[in-house]
Amino acid sequence: MVTLEDVKKDPEIDTYFQKTNAFLGKMGAIVHDYSHANTVSDNSRRILEALGYPKREAELAAIAGYLHDIGNVINRYDHGRVGAVLVFTFLLRMGMDPEEIATVVSAIGNHEEKTGSPISSIGAAVIISDKVDVHRARVRKKDFSTFTTRDRVNYAVEHGELKIDPAERRITMELNIDLSISSVMEYFEIFLTRMVLSRRAASQLGCNFELYINEARFL
Ligand SMILES: [Fe+2]
Numbered sequence: 049m050v051t052l053e054d055v056k057k058d059p060e061i062d063t064y065f066q067k068t069n070a071f072l073g074k075m076g077a078i079v080h081d082y083s084h085a086n087t088v089s090d091n092s093r094r095i096l097e098a099l100g101y102p103k104r105e106a107e108l109a110a111i112a113g114y115l116h117d118i119g120n121v122i123n124r125y126d127h128g129r130v131g132a133v134l135v136f137t138f139l140l141r142m143g144m145d146p147e148e149i150a151t152v153v154s155a156i157g158n159h160e161e162k163t164g165s166p167i168s169s170i171g172a173a174v175i176i177s178d179k180v181d182v183h184r185a186r187v188r189k190k191d192f193s194t195f196t197t198r199d200r201v202n203y204a205v206e207h208g209e210l211k212i213d214p215a216e217r218r219i220t221m222e223l224n225i226d227l228s229i230s231s232v233m234e235y236f237e238i239f240l241t242r243m244v245l246s247r248r249a250a251s252q253l254g255c256n257f258e259l260y261i262n263e264a265r266f267l
Pocket residue numbers: 116117127128159160
């Protein structure tokens with residue numbers, strides 16, 4: 049069975065992976081490096097394990113989480129769906145079972161807030177893990193005057209934490225925002241659709257989604 053380790057060690061996948069971050073860098077877009085891929089991968093696994101899903105399902109979520117943004121190697125727009133097709137070719141070559149490939153590619157093809165839906169437990173875990181990975185280190189630009197609102201909001205996030213409470217069936221995102229850089233209003237201006245999708249994803253997992261910003265509850 050194909051594991052996350054096999055995917056990480058695959059030289060072809062790794063080449064596209066590195067090119068993705070390099071191409072996005074040329075556009076000054078938010079960082080999509082190993083750290084984002086690993087965070088989404090680890091959290092996707094953690095969510096499903098904490099909620100008692102089978103080990104293999106958590107492993108597939110970790111694979112989908114690791115590869116979810118690889119479609120950016122072709123274009124930022126529609127990178128979810130394009131990435132799903134790319135990943136299909138990788139996993140087919142690696143001999144993954146078609147049922148499992150279907151699960152992984154549908155999760156990747158559904159992670160973008162504009163066109164995605166939480167269609168499975170794995171897809172839901174990837175959506176939540178991706179949407180909550182907002183923080184200062186992801187801003188590539190150094191000159192504050194060139195920041196977009198998205199850059200500013202990311203930059204304002206000093207600390208973020210994803211908590212899963214299986215007993216209460218609750219998934220919580222806790223953010224610490226430097227309000228001198230971005231207001232809570234600005235955060236919602238940029239991230240409202242993401243939070244709405246995360247809430248739908250949590251409900252797919254039979255959980256409520258809560259959002260705390262500077263210890264005040266917003267969702
Ligand atoms: Fe993405």
